[in-house]
Amino acid sequence: MPSAVWGMLFAIMKISMKYRNRASLRQAILFLSLAGIFLLASGALSQQQAPPLLVMISVDGMRPDYITEADAHGAKVPNLRRFLNEGTYAEGVVGTLPTVTYPAHTTLVTGVWPAKHGIFANTTFDPLQQNFQGWYWYTEDIRVPTLWDVAARAGRGTASIQWPVTVGAHMNWNIPEFWRAGTPDDAKLLRAVSTPGLLEEAKPDLGEYTGGIDTSGKADESRGRFTQWILEKKHPGLLTLHLTSLDHIEHETGPFSPESIAILEGIDTTIGKIRETAERVAPGRAYIAVVSDHGFVRTDYQLNLFPAFREANLITTDGKGKITDWKAMPWVTGGSAAIVLKDPSDAAIASQVRELLAKLANNPANGIDRTLEAEDLLKRGGYPPASFFVSLKAGWRTGATLEGPVLSKTLKLGGTHGALPDLPELRAAFFLVGPGVPAGKSLGIIDMRDVAPTLAHEIGLSLPSADGKILLP
Numbered sequence: 001m002p003s004a005v006w007g008m009l010f011a012i013m014k015i016s017m018k019y020r021n022r023a024s025l026r027q028a029i030l031f032l033s034l035a036g037i038f039l040l041a042s043g044a045l046s047q048q049q050a051p052p053l054l055v056m057i058s059v060d061g062m063r064p065d066y067i068t069e070a071d072a073h074g075a076k077v078p079n080l081r082r083f084l085n086e087g088t089y090a091e092g093v094v095g096t097l098p099t100v101t102y103p104a105h106t107t108l109v110t111g112v113w114p115a116k117h118g119i120f121a122n123t124t125f126d127p128l129q130q131n132f133q134g135w136y137w138y139t140e141d142i143r144v145p146t147l148w149d150v151a152a153r154a155g156r157g158t159a160s161i162q163w164p165v166t167v168g169a170h171m172n173w174n175i176p177e178f179w180r181a182g183t184p185d186d187a188k189l190l191r192a193v194s195t196p197g198l199l200e201e202a203k204p205d206l207g208e209y210t211g212g213i214d215t216s217g218k219a220d221e222s223r224g225r226f227t228q229w230i231l232e233k234k235h236p237g238l239l240t241l242h243l244t245s246l247d248h249i250e251h252e253t254g255p256f257s258p259e260s261i262a263i264l265e266g267i268d269t270t271i272g273k274i275r276e277t278a279e280r281v282a283p284g285r286a287y288i289a290v291v292s293d294h295g296f297v298r299t300d301y302q303l304n305l306f307p308a309f310r311e312a313n314l315i316t317t318d319g320k321g322k323i324t325d326w327k328a329m330p331w332v333t334g335g336s337a338a339i340v341l342k343d344p345s346d347a348a349i350a351s352q353v354r355e356l357l358a359k360l361a362n363n364p365a366n367g368i369d370r371t372l373e374a375e376d377l378l379k380r381g382g383y384p385p386a387s388f389f390v391s392l393k394a395g396w397r398t399g400a401t402l403e404g405p406v407l408s409k410t411l412k413l414g415g416t417h418g419a420l421p422d423l424p425e426l427r428a429a430f431f432l433v434g435p436g437v438p439a440g441k442s443l444g445i446i447d448m449r450d451v452a453p454t455l456a457h458e459i460g461l462s463l464p465s466a467d468g469k470i471l472l473p
């Protein structure tokens with residue numbers, strides 16, 4: 001029984017003792033009863049009108065077939081498998097160009113491709129290597145409205161844990177993904193860029209937040225506990241969470257390795273706990289979306305464009321491994337490389353690069369799948385600053401050292417992503433449960449731009465700036 005009703009009964013008892021006169025007593029009881037009915041009614045109303053809760057959990061690098069074909073891969077993921085029977089899901093999500101974490105996560109919250117939202121890769125283009133390996137960490141680089149923006153505008157509380165490109169985001173409770181040197185000082189940096197006081201407030205209950213560059217299974221467990229804590233204590237209307245350990249282990253050991261399956265099983269437990277908490281704090285109005293940013297391929301070979309560009313005098317070095325000047329520069333990201341010209345209008349350099357790439361692509365051993373020119377690249381929503389794009393086949397990854405061979409066999413088993421989203425292995429995942437979401441329904445193959453407007457629609461918001469469509473009634 002609500003405490004207001006207990007208070008009301010107590011008040012009636014007190015008043016009946018005070019008022020000996022029966023008429024006054026009757027009046028007082030009538031007044032208090034009416035007040036009680038009003039209180040109960042307004043309580044029921046506020047219950048009814050409480051806005052929905054959306055929790056979007058991104059499992060970095062999770063291919064949908066980890067779940068849709070869990071038995072074939074020997075993965076024990078009961079919580080994620082529940083989404084297949086109880087919710088709506090995609091067989092695959094065709095993602096961003098390139099298929100990497102930061103552009104994809106930004107498409108997941110904006111519904112537009114990278115050329116429009118402004119996050120073109122994980123790392124910023126830094127030809128002279130002056131930015132200390134800086135990533136696209138900062139929200140101010142996002143050029144279009146996000147799910148957090150429209151939720152906040154509708155008066156919903158917004159929260160996020162470890163989501164990429166959220167440093168400086170306007171949210172009620174935010175712990176961004178951010179690191180620098182990987183030393184203990186990073187914890188101070190993270191406190192400085194998180195919502196003031198949030199990590200300190202949670203510390204007595206949860207201990208130190210394990211964030212930043214830590215991509216262990218333990219760190220994801222910690223992120224899960226912080227998520228449950230924020231759901232219970234802060235009651236946001238929208239919460240986004242990014243789990244990073246699966247991607248890390250897939251880079252190390254390849255997709256579907258025993259190590260990757262073990263990490264995913266831990267993530268499954270974390271997701272089960274978060275779902276239970278969300279449905280407890282928002283009964284009958286909780287939506288849980290489990291998404292990913294890209295799939296994964298196993299790699300056996302490495303194609304390193306830097307030595308080829310150096311030999312062609314497109315990159316100049318000082319002999320100590322430092323780049324001193326450049327005419328054309330690969331901007332590499334796992335399974336692909338964008339090529340940026342210092343002067344994009346220099347036709348002679350453009351044709352030199354075009355010939356070099358054609359020569360490399362002619363040798364099938366190099367694993368070049370396709371080379372795109374600027375016009376096609378932009379049409380597909382990727383890399384506005386680049387003049388060319390080189391996408392590798394499944395099995396190859398790009399190298400990033402100035403020295404060494406152009407082509408090599410990778411020494412240890414591993415995996416990557418980043419090539420064109422056309423590769424089926426690079427498709428991302430989408431699973432959704434919630435009130436009114438059709439159960440056991442497959443959407444087939446969907447476009448990543450559809451995710452944000454669909455989720456907004458499910459919780460009664462709209463994201464008109466998105467280019468994707470709403471997939472559910």
Ligand SMILES: [Zn+2]
Pocket residue numbers: 060061100101102247293294
């Ligand atoms: Zn990723």
